[in-house]
Amino acid sequence: MQTEAVPNLNIADLEQKVKNMYREVALRPHEKYHFEMGRTLAEKLGYDPKQLDQIPREAIESFAGVGFFFDYASIKEGDKVLDLGSGSGMDSFIATLKVGKTGSVTGVDMTDEQLQKAEQLSMQYGFTNASFQKGYIERLPFDDNSFDVVISNGVINLCPDKAKIFNEVFRVLKPGGHMAIADIVSEKNLPDNVVCDATLWASCIGGAAQEDEYADAIKNAGLDIIGVINNDRYAFISLSAQSASKKYGVKSVSLLAEKKIQALVHLFVPGLACANLTPAIKHAMKDLQPGQVLEVISDDFSSREGVPAWCRLTGNKLLREIDETEDKTIFYIQKKN
Ligand SMILES: C[S@@+](CC[C@H](N)C(=O)[O-])C[C@H]1O[C@@H](n2cnc3c(N)ncnc32)[C@H](O)[C@@H]1O
The missing domain is CATH 3.40.50.150 (Vaccinia Virus protein VP39)
Structure with a gap:
């Protein structure tokens, strides 16, 4: 004590x-x-x-x-x-x-x-x-x-x-x-x-x-x-x-x-299909230092598979996925060291 x-x-x-x-x-x-x-x-x-x-x-x-x-x-x-x-x-x-x-x-x-x-x-x-x-x-x-x-x-x-x-x-x-x-x-x-x-x-x-x-x-x-x-x-x-x-x-x-996640950069392009979202994420990550966090908002349901798979593939850490509504998903991705 x-x-x-x-x-x-x-x-x-x-x-x-x-x-x-x-x-x-x-x-x-x-x-x-x-x-x-x-x-x-x-x-x-x-x-x-x-x-x-x-x-x-x-x-x-x-x-x-x-x-x-x-x-x-x-x-x-x-x-x-x-x-x-x-x-x-x-x-x-x-x-x-x-x-x-x-x-x-x-x-x-x-x-x-x-x-x-x-x-x-x-x-x-x-x-x-x-x-x-x-x-x-x-x-x-x-x-x-x-x-x-x-x-x-x-x-x-x-x-x-x-x-x-x-x-x-x-x-x-x-x-x-x-x-x-x-x-x-x-x-x-x-x-x-x-x-x-x-x-x-x-x-x-x-x-x-x-x-x-x-x-x-x-x-x-x-x-x-x-x-x-x-x-x-x-x-x-x-x-x-x-x-x-x-x-x-x-x-x-x-x-x-x-314990709120402090995201430095936010990415939301309404209507963007998952196939185009992951290149956009890759681009946005370039502005971050290792350990910093990108918030990604997607209204494409297939991003729920695509974004975690992209994180696994690239070694960046998916800190959190929030399935807000049937379509809308928020991802917090931490840049790898
Ligand atoms: C009121 S009882 C509640 C136990 C349990 N949460 C429950 O709902 O039945 C409090 C418990 O907290 C533990 N406890 C109190 N102070 C603690 C401390 N500083 N570190 C670890 N355990 C502690 C006690 O040993 C006891 O088991």
Whole structure:
């Protein structure tokens, strides 16, 4: 865990309390906690029961998320997905249903018992496209530009240095990739006696950042916020949490943010057939330095085969293809080194 961002908080104590809490969540999901859990919570938040039926029951029992974001996440077949603070793996397993055999989902968590449970379930139930790694989300053990989608549920509020996490998300996301998360924020700044209480942190209250500051940390990392919605179905159940929620506007939100691709040159010639488009792309690429990006807009359906094939042939990298309408396609092509 990171140490700088909240001066009066005992970070070592907080990390231990968070680990203790979520070890219990993994091992004894049917005990009483300060927060709702399990399948009842998941269905209440908006998870599709048919999808829940396709993933390990034990992962659902230990689900301790705070919102639903999969409509925002729009995960596609073949995507590489990273789940920050994956817990016992419920969201990771849901994501595997969407990425299919050609994609992969990687969960990261710092609590051994959560990690072991998720790993064991993935083996037991044959989720070969899911893997789980021990790590801190403030320093992710992954290369730059390696994931299409980053997801996270009820985790970032537990971490003192949120800016550091969003910087890491920006680093590991591919250009054009996005982050879809659910988390706890507050409308007003929380007073010191709430912020410095490690037990309230571990229950997803004390670490709730003021919502504008939370959004600024995301924007300062370089991500563009596309949308935020309140998860009104999430309720705090302990009295202290309910009172903080009422007094300071502590609430659950789902948020979508994107790592925008910065294209230097744009190419759009309406009506241009794919056969003539690829020579035009070749010509436009001459103006770019290696690593710079060309945006190509095409209204010829056959470009959906032609442009990726041209990129493979020439070694230039197709960063992203957006099939906007039935005919219109946007390609982002990065010039090879
Ligand atoms: C509220 S639980 C949510 C787990 C899971 N996302 C879910 O929805 O059930 C928070 C999880 O985040 C993990 N966590 C908290 N802080 C972390 C950090 N700095 N690095 C990695 N994992 C962390 C905890 O171990 C715990 O498993």
